[in-house]
Amino acid sequence: MSMLASFFTNIRWQDILDILVVSYFLFRLYVLFRGTHVFRVIVGIGFLWIFQRIAGYMGLIVTTWAMQGVIAFAAIIIIIVFRNEIRNVLQVKNVGAILWGVSHKMVETPVQIITGSVYEMAKRRIGALLVFPGKDVLEDIVQGGVPWKGVLSKEMVLSVFWPDNPVHDGAAIIQGDQIVEVGAILPLSRKSDLPSSYGTRHRAALGLAEKTDALIILVSEESGKVVGMKGDQVREINNNIELEKILLANTGTSGDYKGLRKRDKLNLVLAAMAIVLFVAGTWFSFSRGLETLATLEVPIEYMNRDPNMELIASSLNSVNLDLSGGGTLLKSIQPEQVKVRVDLSKAVVGLNSYTITSENITLPPGIALRRVDPPVLDVTLDIPIVKALPLQVDWVGNLDEDLILEAVELKPDRIKVVGGSKILEKISTMYTEKVALDNLKISGTMLVKVALTPASLKVSGDSKDRLSISYVIRKRVPAGD
Amino acid sequence: MLKRWLLVFTILWVGSFVPAELMAQENANRVTAKVESELSLGVVVMCEGIKDYAPVNRAIVFSLEIGKVYCFSSFDHVPQETVIYHNWYRNDRLITTKRLALQRPQWSTFSSIQLREADKGPWRLVIKDKTKKVLRIVKFSITE
Numbered sequence: 001m002s003m004l005a006s007f008f009t010n011i012r013w014q015d016i017l018d019i020l021v022v023s024y025f026l027f028r029l030y031v032l033f034r035g036t037h038v039f040r041v042i043v044g045i046g047f048l049w050i051f052q053r054i055a056g057y058m059g060l061i062v063t064t065w066a067m068q069g070v071i072a073f074a075a076i077i078i079i080i081v082f083r084n085e086i087r088n089v090l091q092v093k094n095v096g097a098i099l100w101g102v103s104h105k106m107v108e109t110p111v112q113i114i115t116g117s118v119y120e121m122a123k124r125r126i127g128a129l130l131v132f133p134g135k136d137v138l139e140d141i142v143q144g145g146v147p148w149k150g151v152l153s154k155e156m157v158l159s160v161f162w163p164d165n166p167v168h169d170g171a172a173i174i175q176g177d178q179i180v181e182v183g184a185i186l187p188l189s190r191k192s193d194l195p196s197s198y199g200t201r202h203r204a205a206l207g208l209a210e211k212t213d214a215l216i217i218l219v220s221e222e223s224g225k226v227v228g229m230k231g232d233q234v235r236e237i238n239n240n241i242e243l244e245k246i247l248l249a250n251t252g253t254s255g256d257y258k259g260l261r262k263r264d265k266l267n268l269v270l271a272a273m274a275i276v277l278f279v280a281g282t283w284f285s286f287s288r289g290l291e292t293l294a295t296l297e298v299p300i301e302y303m304n305r306d307p308n309m310e311l312i313a314s315s316l317n318s319v320n321l322d323l324s325g326g327g328t329l330l331k332s333i334q335p336e337q338v339k340v341r342v343d344l345s346k347a348v349v350g351l352n353s354y355t356i357t358s359e360n361i362t363l364p365p366g367i368a369l370r371r372v373d374p375p376v377l378d379v380t381l382d383i384p385i386v387k388a389l390p391l392q393v394d395w396v397g398n399l400d401e402d403l404i405l406e407a408v409e410l411k412p413d414r415i416k417v418v419g420g421s422k423i424l425e426k427i428s429t430m431y432t433e434k435v436a437l438d439n440l441k442i443s444g445t446m447l448v449k450v451a452l453t454p455a456s457l458k459v460s461g462d463s464k465d466r467l468s469i470s471y472v473i474r475k476r477v478p479a480g481d
Numbered sequence: 482m483l484k485r486w487l488l489v490f491t492i493l494w495v496g497s498f499v500p501a502e503l504m505a506q507e508n509a510n511r512v513t514a515k516v517e518s519e520l521s522l523g524v525v526v527m528c529e530g531i532k533d534y535a536p537v538n539r540a541i542v543f544s545l546e547i548g549k550v551y552c553f554s555s556f557d558h559v560p561q562e563t564v565i566y567h568n569w570y571r572n573d574r575l576i577t578t579k580r581l582a583l584q585r586p587q588w589s590t591f592s593s594i595q596l597r598e599a600d601k602g603p604w605r606l607v608i609k610d611k612t613k614k615v616l617r618i619v620k621f622s623i624t625e
Contacts, residue, residue, distance in 0.1 A: 394603045395542045395622040404529075405542040428573050429620075431603055437542060437624060476529075476538055 012365045015283065023279045027272050032090075032098065034271075038082045045074050053285070110152055110177050111247045115240045117157035118219055118226055127221030128161040129171035129201055131184065132250055134213030138173065141211055145173065145184030152177045161219075171204070171216070187211060197223070205229050215250040217243070292327040293370065295320050298338050300356075300377065304345035308383055311344075312420040312456050315378035319356060322371035329366045337364040342377060350422060352379045382420025386460050387427075390414050393469055394431040394451065397438040405437065407472040415450055415467075416460035423454060432467060443472045520565075520583070520610055521558035527606070527621045528553055531591055541621045545596050552606045552619065554581075555589040565616070567592040568607040571600060571623075601625060 033039035052067030079086070090098065114130065121128045131138070146167055150156055152174060160182050161168045167183030174180065189206035198206075205216040209229040217237075218227045226237040228246050237243045299318045302311060319340055323330065339362040342354050354360075354377045358369050391410050399405060415430055432448045447466050450459060459465040528536035528551050529543065536553040543550045552567055567579040569592075579592035594600075600623045608616045 390618075392603050392605065392620045393622070395624055396601075398544055398624055399542070404538055404540045406540055408541055426573065429603075429605065431572075 015366075019276065019279050019283050022283075023272070023276045026275045026279065028099070030271050030275065031101075031268070036082075036085050038078060038085050041074065041078050041082070045071055045078070048074065111244050111251075113152050113154055114157070114174065114217075114247060115243050117154045118217060118243060119240050120154065120158060121161055121219045122224045122226050125221055125224045126158070126161050126163065126219065127168070127201055128157075128217075128219040129186070129205055130157075130217040131171045131173045131186070131208065132215040132217070132247070133173060133175060134215070134250075136212040136214065138208075138212060138214065141187055141208065142171070142173065142181070142184045145170065145181035148172075148179045148182045150179045152179055171208075186216075202227070206234065209234075215246070217247075292330050293322065293324050294330045295322050296333070296338055297321075298340045298361075301339060301341045302344050302379070303341050304343050305347070305381070306344070309347070309349065309381045310384045310420055310456065311379065312382045312423060313380040313454070315376075316374065319375075319377075320373040321361065321369060322373065323363065323367050324370050325367040329364070333364060333367065338362065342379070344379065344381070347379065347381050349381055349383055352381060353377070354379065380420075380422070382422045384418055385421045385424060386416050386418050387424040388414050388416045389424075389427060389430045391450070391467060392429050392431050393448070394434050395437055396434045397436045399437045399440060399473065402476050403441070403473050404476045405440070405471060406474050409470045411468040411470070412464065415465075416463040417452075417457050418460050419454075419457040423456065432469070435469065440471070440473060443470075443474075445470045518560055519558070520560065520563065520616070521556060522554065522608065522616045523557040524553070524555045525608060525617045525619055526553050527551070527619055534589060536591075543596070543621065543623055545598065545601065545623060545625055548596055549593050550596060550621070550623070551591050551593040552608075553589065553591040554608055554617070555587075556583055557587060559583045559585040559588050561585055564611050565590070566609045566611075566613070568609060569594055570605045570607065571602055576600075596623060 029042065030039070033042065048067055048071050052064055052071065055063040055067060118128070118130070131142070148160075156179060157172070159165060160172050160179065170183030171186050172179050172182045173184055186204040187207040188200070188203045189210055191206065191210075194203065194206070199220075199222070201218055201220070205218045205227070206229055208214055209216050209231060213231065216229045218229065219225075220227065226243060228235045228237050228243070230250070235246075237246065297318050297320050300314070300316060305311065321338065321340070323333075323338075340356060341360055341362070342356070343360075344352075356372045356375050356377055361369055361372070363369060391413055393408055393410060395405070410432075417424065417427075417430060419427075431451050431453075433451045435446070435448055446469050448469055450465050450467065452458065526536045526539045527541060527543070529538035529540065529547050530549075531537065531551055531553060536551065552569075554565070554567070556565075562585060563583050565581050565583060567581060569576045569579070577594060581590040581592060583590065603620070603622050606619045606621070608618075610616055
């Protein structure tokens with residue numbers, strides 16, 4: 001419960017957007033591909049992925065590896081095998097339809113088309129045999145059919161059974177909104193007690209009904225009567241309403257199209273909710289599922305410093321923050337999201353000590369602070385002043401043994417330095433940068449810079465930071481007391 | 482006649498110098514009176530050694546190899562027996578203070594330090610009188 005509360009209190013707007021974007025993407029995939037083979041395969045891959053995650057959490061290395069391979073392979077297979085289906089979905093629709101359009105697909109058999117076609121054929125005395133497969137497989141029973149796979153329409157049904165059509169004597173197998181096969185030869189019933197009015201078409205219809213759970217609708221060429229057969233039931237259908245009911249009963253749906261549309265909408269809403277829950281769960285498992293520890297080195301920022309004071313020294317430039325949170329969240333932390341700020345509004349001239357606590361630290365939501373190392377910060381503030389100081393050359397190295405550096409003259413011999421009063425108070429001489437003696441053989445002049453130590457010191461604007469050194473070198477005489 | 486004129490000219494010529502000499506003498510007396518009451522520091526040098534009461538190898542940079550550095554200071558006028566101080570600073574840190582006695586009327590004295598590895602860097606020597614008034618500052622360096 002506390003985890004759930006923490007989830008809602010720590011969630012960022014980026015996380016909500018993250019979940020919504022992915023959810024909407026998956027929802028669009030669902031809307032575009034529902035009812036297609038691609039969708040079923042995608043769902044299958046989804047389950048495989050969940051399985052792979054579970055295997056990963058359980059530490060099943062080989063299983064995880066195998067699942068990854070299968071998923072990658074399946075993704076490629078989808079694109080290759082179902083390329084036409086994918087192309088149909090993406091090409092037929094315009095961009096708007098792909099991004100936000102919702103087509104309420106007729107996923108059931110288009111009953112009205114069939115009903116209209118059947119009674120049109122009955123009216124014209126066109127013999128017809130329509131097969132609506134149930135759960136039984138018809139491939140072994142039905143023979144000689146011509147694959148059609150045409151979208152169901154009244155005109156197509158009429159043309160299939162048109163007397164001059166070579167396949168008009170066979171049966172048309174209808175699945176969903178497609179005429180799958182035409183000219184199919186059905187097994188004839190061997191019953192001997194059939195009415196004399198039954199011809200070959202009736203016998204064939206009865207033969208299939210006896211062997212499978214398919215619904216067969218027959219239009220008699222002689223009488224124009226419509227007969228429905230399923231199992232051992234044979235029923236004359238007198239009007240289109242009755243036929244509609246039979247067809248709907250066979251597909252397991254009612255004839256209420258408004259209800260169907262409502263159900264379709266409800267399905268979409270449920271799918272959307274399921275997707276959001278799935279994505280949120282996935283996000284949660286990624287971001288919060290396993291707590292991870294990480295250490296970040298974060299520079300210290302100073303706020304509200306008195307403009308008359310200068311920060312002369314600090315014991316730390318950065319601190320190490322031990323953080324905990326979801327591994328993904330920790331990995332996604334940007335440097336600008338973590339701040340360590342010290343308020344200098346109450347600082348005084350001299351040394352100020354601060355203990356860095358969570359109040360000084362800004363962290364992104366979902367990340368918790370475990371430790372600050374080191375926790376104490378010493379900051380020295382001072383009021384900058386200008387001080388004129390004598391200069392001295394900082395010689396290094398050695399002259400040749402027989403030489404002596406007898407005198408030196410610096411121009412200028414004083415320099416104005418800007419720095420903290422506490423620091424300058426302790427400084428009575430400024431030194432040049434180190435000047436090497438090793439190469440000096442005779443008297444001469446050179447230019448050198450001032451060594452500003454500590455680094456907070458600056459040369460005042462009206463002083464030069466380059467100095468001229470004139471030095472005198474002469475031969476040594478033996479020394480003694 | 483000529484001799485008389487030459488005599489007059491000579492008297493006038495010599496006479497024209499008399500007031501200037503008298504004035505110079507007067508000034509000198511005043512300065513001397515002031516100086517006589519004060520300690521007067523003359524030469525101050527850093528050197529590698531002292532020989533015959535004089536500095537040897539005056540320099541401003543000394544190698545550790547020479548082992549010792551001397552500061553020789555000569556006072557032109559010492560009105561009374563007194564002491565002075567040689568304060569040795571490395572960077573801005575006072576390393577040692579040497580107290581040296583002075584005898585009237587003139588006196589030269591020196592102090593020295595033994596050089597160690599840690600002594601490398603810029604140095605200065607500050608000479609102060611017994612009232613701690615700074616009389617002179619000398620800068621030098623110790624190198625490897």
